[in-house]
Amino acid sequence: MAFTITDFHDLVRLLEQHEEWRKELRRLLLTDELLNLPNAFRELHKLVDRRFAELAEAQRRTEEALAAHRAETDRRFAELAEALRNLSETFTAHRQEFLEYRAETDRRFAELAEAQRRHYEEFAAHRQEFVAHRQEFLEYRAETERRFAELAEAQRRTEETLRQVLLRQEQFQRTLDRFGQTVGVTVEGQMVEAVQRYLAERGYVLLEPIATLAIDRIGELDGIARVRGPDGEEAWLLISVKARLGPRAVHDFADLLRNAAVQEALRAYGVRGPVLPLIFGVVLDRRALELAREARIGLLLQAQGELVAPQPWTLEASGGSEDP
Template sequence: MAFTVRDFEDLTRLLDKHPEWLEALRQRLLTKELLQVPKTLRGLSTRMGKVEKSLESLSQTVQTLAQSVAALAEAQRRHYEEFAAHRQEFLAYRQETERRFAELAEAQRRTEERVGRLEEAVAALAEAQRRHYEEFAAHRQEFLAYREETERRFAQLREELATYRAETDRRFAELAEAQRRTEERVGRLEEAVAALAEAQRRHYEEFAAHRQEFLAYREETERRFAELAEAQRQTQLQIQELVQTVGEIRSDLGHMRSTLDRFAQVIGSAVEERMIPALRAWVESQGGTLLGPVVSMTLDGIGEVDGVAQVRWPDGREGWLLVTAKTKVWPRSIEEFVKEILTHPQARRALREKGVRDPVWPVVFGLTIDDRAPKAADTAKVGLLSSQEGIIVPPVPWSLEQGTFLSD
């Protein structure tokens, strides 16, 4: 039969009269799971309290970590500012050093032009400076590579922090598992931060050592500059002494040159006096006739011909004799006569302007003759005349217009 409202009211009145029946009725109406709900809620409330405490502790840890990272970043910034200031100081000092080296190199170049003995010392100094700069450049490259690695590790740390935040947000629903994983990651991050701080400390120690090395290097450079300046001063004193000595030598050479010039004039006049009769005797022996006196001819600073005379030969040909006189005739004497008179364009033009016309017969006269001179004269097509033996190599006609000998 159906259970009606009246029955329910009767049941309610009975339960009011017998409260002990409520527990039995509850056991009949509620399932085991529903009976465990209050206990479960109390346990869940307890766990939620623990989770909230863990979250609060985690928040404090993250805040502490953020403060540590900020402090480390501030220390890195101050360190970089110190490094930048030191680098500016180093660049300014290096620029000043290079400027001073440039000035010193210029002074040294002038010194080397006057005193050749300083060249090896300056070259050794330049080589040592180059090696020092190469060593410093290599050290600077190592330092830049280390700084780049530090910045890369900072970037990696920032990336890990960002990943950590994303991971925390994504797994917040799984509180217990997320708590365990977060604590593990926080531990690793603390280790990474500690390692980074240690690396930073070592970096600063290396920087301090490098700065001490730089200060020592600068002190050594200043000392070497002082030594070089003293060497320069000593060199200047030596140069002054050398200039004084050279002045005395030049004075003695001037007196000697004046004496030699007077002696050369005397010897030259004597050789030319011997040349004229020897030349006349040779022309007459060939049946020729000198149509004028044998004179010397200066070619306006280009050179000088010791003997110039117009001649007529037995066959009726007329021309000019060009004679250079030497105390002793060497092969080079003949080569110089050909190069400086017979083939020289300005000398040939000057002879034509003074009235000398083609053909000409070039002759080299000497008081004595080197044994190689006849062959050189025959090859050059130039006559060779001795004061004692007469003509040794007969001359052939030349053309001043063409600057070469003429074929018979």
């Protein structure tokens, strides 16, 4: 049975009367390919209206033209029906694809929910572990703070003990300094008598008293005096006093005389010409003898007299000694 224009109008009228049919028709037909179908239908409706107007006019003119137009219309509606069938099949295929996609999406959401559930359980377990570790940390921190408090107390006691030790050491050092000053003054007093006797025995004449000479920021000479020798030549006698005369005393005295600042201070004091370095001591370390000879420094002991005769030094800007 052919689909006629009258049938089409009946279909349109029924669809206008039943909104649910229109929705169902749209649900069945509406795909991506049919998005532009409303525009096509509107254009088709216009075309049909125009055709109907032409057909009405043609019908008034001639029955033959109406028959021909109806045949053409039937053919076109047949084509439209075929197109609708094809679109329905396409929509059915797309709907099946959509159902499969939705099933895949549901499956993935189920997997995600399961993963989230597992993560939550793991998080709960980690949280319990964290609480346990936090309690352990708090206990450890309390123990650490207690130990630090004990260490701080021990440190305080140690510092107090050290302070007492330093105080006693300072007291001892003051006592030792007073003792050293007493010994030093005594030895220096003996030095003056011994050097005066030593010079007189060898024909030297003291041209000024034996005195000490302080050198800023370096040290001091325990004795310095200008003398005239048996040959009539003048020289300067430089004396270091040591209760115990050892190798270190010889090294220190030689370094002092080689020091450029010391030589500059001596020149400023008026020392000119040769100098005679002499170490006076009470007790002798045998190792000092050879060192004194090599350094050209005299050794004079309180009880034994001269052990090494002093050799003249010439003070230079760079320090040192040379033969007279």
